[in-house]
Amino acid sequence: DIQMTQSPSTLSASVGDRVTITCRASQSISSWLAWFQQKPGKAPRLLIYKASNLQRGVPSRFSGSGSGTDFTLTISSLQPDDFATYYCQQYHSFSWTFGQGTKVEIK
Amino acid sequence: EVQLVESGGGLVKPGESLTLSCAAAGFTFSSYAMNWVRQAPGKGLEWVAFISDASNYYADAVKGRVTISRDNAQNSLYLQMNSLRAEDTAIYYCARGGGCFGDTCYYPDYWGLGTLVTVSS
Numbered sequence: 001d002i003q004m005t006q007s008p009s010t011l012s013a014s015v016g017d018r019v020t021i022t023c024r025a026s027q028s029i030s031s032w033l034a035w036f037q038q039k040p041g042k043a044p045r046l047l048i049y050k051a052s053n054l055q056r057g058v059p060s061r062f063s064g065s066g067s068g069t070d071f072t073l074t075i076s077s078l079q080p081d082d083f084a085t086y087y088c089q090q091y092h093s094f095s096w097t098f099g100q101g102t103k104v105e106i107k
Numbered sequence: 108e109v110q111l112v113e114s115g116g117g118l119v120k121p122g123e124s125l126t127l128s129c130a131a132a133g134f135t136f137s138s139y140a141m142n143w144v145r146q147a148p149g150k151g152l153e154w155v156a157f158i159s160d161a162s163n164y165y166a167d168a169v170k171g172r173v174t175i176s177r178d179n180a181q182n183s184l185y186l187q188m189n190s191l192r193a194e195d196t197a198i199y200y201c202a203r204g205g206g207c208f209g210d211t212c213y214y215p216d217y218w219g220l221g222t223l224v225t226v227s228s
Contacts, residue, residue: 032212036152043200043218044152048215070169087152091214094144094164094206096154 006099023088116222129201145197
């Protein structure tokens with residue numbers, strides 16, 4: 001199985017900060033990577049697909065980059081609604097795998 | 108509007124069985140692969156099973172104990188779970204997408220709200 005490693009596990013930031021989360025795959029997944037946001041008690045929400053494509057309705061302050069094994073999610077200016085847990089996910093294979101999550105907390 | 112609504116969760120004892128359902132609406136259900144993904148309390152997301160027209164795949168953690176199926180006429184997805192264990196306690200989500208066909212791989216673009224399965228004596 002393809003392993004996905006996210007960092008950091010927790011991130012403390014303030015409103016307006018630029019935030020970057022990284023995700024590394026154990027083998028090349030081309031650009032078959034998605035990013036999700038999840039809030040407590042809610043289902044995951046798709047933010048980015050195919051590494052850098054913004055899902056319809058997602059604010060433009062979210063962006064994704066990378067290919068192969070190394071990927072990044074960036075929030076250009078953190079807003080109060082963005083405090084949540086973020087997951088990367090590879091869909092290069094039938095057996096999806098997710099990163100362990102990054103919790104973005106208020107500093 | 109795409110909708111996925113899970114049902115069938117509940118409290119069961121170790122060793123018992125449970126069948127989850129996912130009712131789909133707002134899209135041509137038969138044209139999409141579907142998946143079950145679970146999330147244990149306070150933990151991350153874990154893929155459980157995949158189904159397309161031609162194939163099924165299972166996570167090692169559930170292989171041999173779980174069967175994924177679908178009824179395209181009823182726009183429904185199912186997950187039959189047997190020999191349940193405490194570590195199967197989780198919210199179970201159905202998610203649309205998955206698989207790679209030709210040059211394209213399909214991401215999970217829509218998720219249901221989930222159904223909680225609790226395995227405890």
